[in-house]
Amino acid sequence: MLPIPESELIINSRGAVYHLDLRPDELATTVLTVGDPDRVAKVSRHFDSIEHRAHHREFVSHTGYIGRKRLTVVSTGIGTDNIDIVLNELDALVNIDFSTRTIKKDSTHLTIIRMGTSGSLQKDIPVESFVASTHGLGLDNLLNFYRHDGTQEENDLLHSFSTQTQLHPRLAQPYLSGASPTLLRHFTTGFHQGITVTCPGFYGPQGRVLRLGLSQPELIDRLTSFSYGPHRITNFEMETAGIYGLGKLLGHSCLSLSAIVANRIQKEFSKDGDAAVGRLIRETLSIVEGLQ
Template sequence: MIKESELILNADGSVYHLNLKPENIANLIITVGDPDRIDSITKHFDSVEFKTQKREFQTQTGTYKNKRITVVSTGIGTDNIDIVLNELDALANINLKTREFKEEQQQLTIIRIGTSGSIQKEIPVDAFLASEKAVGFDGLLYYYQSDAFLEKEFAEHLHEYLDLHPHKARPYVVSADQDLVDHFSQDGRVFKGVTGTNVGFYAPQGRVLRAGLQDPNFIDQLTTFKFQDYRITNLEMETSAIYGLSKLLGHKAVSMNAIIANRETGDFSKDSLKAVEHLILYTLDKIITL
């Protein structure tokens, strides 16, 4: 039995941060960083049956073309993903009343719809990218025991190539669910890539305002790195944790990115909201054929 201090529930029996009960979520879950993006997705639904919000975690569950879908906002960063993925899994696979694991484990399908910046010239702004793999620079997965799903050869080559300051966490590499990647990139409009997940937006992604960088060549090295046929294609702040925790907990996940900036060319989308809207519609229409 899981102690009250470890699995914290609200007075109504919902999980602590997400404010959800098991009946409030579907098996198919879309995650977004920005709570305001929830409405941009569910406005296309035929109906919305449930809404809640606590802090940055907003959730709506409804139906799109007869497919029941839950949309959850995570906020920014892998620390928030740690909360969201663990609480979603608890809703699916722990009896919240007895605090015991359910006998039959449920597999969730998790699809991130987010924005990202390309670091390869040939991936232009307003393009879509499905993350085949994610590189985590955050260290989150090292707090969990199992690492059998981590791609250690890839990570070791990257670690040696980057030669980062020793105080930083070693990068780890984890794959998406390949069937989902293939499904969402069938028609050729979607790039496939390796997404770098960073622990911040400024220095961790090589941006300089008033504070200098400890590893000033980090982004240039990421851009030129190659392992087998893989290159680091884009940067954001959640995908590695989504992939890692999904693998650890037995769920399927894919990250769909609207490329709104190209760090190599210096371009930024003329209408990033439109780019995200196009990705939302594309992803929703792919979801109904899963």
């Protein structure tokens, strides 16, 4: 097997992968991702010990222990362009031998759980409640750069989405991937579940109007009214579909959890989003600690 060239997998003088500035021994196999770099310390303050801290650009990571469980919390910044970097580098850290630059024969499986914020698309999913995403539906195009096929259920859902929403093809070529069913089962009590739409922006791509007109003003209504069997769209944000799509292609188990900070139907914004995120962190850590 030919080594992966230096231009494709960039390893710095510390032997760490370029953007995350992490070496293979500095990463745990259970990884929590957050968007905001300042949220990393809000997670790791619940660790019993921290063995490693890294910070390069928007990628802050802390690795440590809760009891006997070793965890890494890493910030991704905003958007699936960053998710492309984070997921590929996390995978490289466990599945590529950095000394030979070749793919390891036996692959390592990561558990990756996002703890983020999100906007609700349903009246009955209020601000400060939590959503566990059954699927990530991407309007951001990331996965279309990789060879991918969905399961029959995923393809049927996506087909129904395209038919019902009639989004202009100039807007997006949607893609869809499911959560790890095993992880999702642990997040039923206290969590709404539903499809999360991942957008390539916060304003126009999420139907917000400040000074510019929208090319598809009916976007929010169409997302809110979509249904397919028991499935509906609960919320939108900017990372989930990229995590689910790339995570599945790379063979990892992924779950995205969101604290709702805006309800776009009720036109409400949370008065204390930080407290809701704090509760999501505590609730998630208590569940993750018990995972095998």
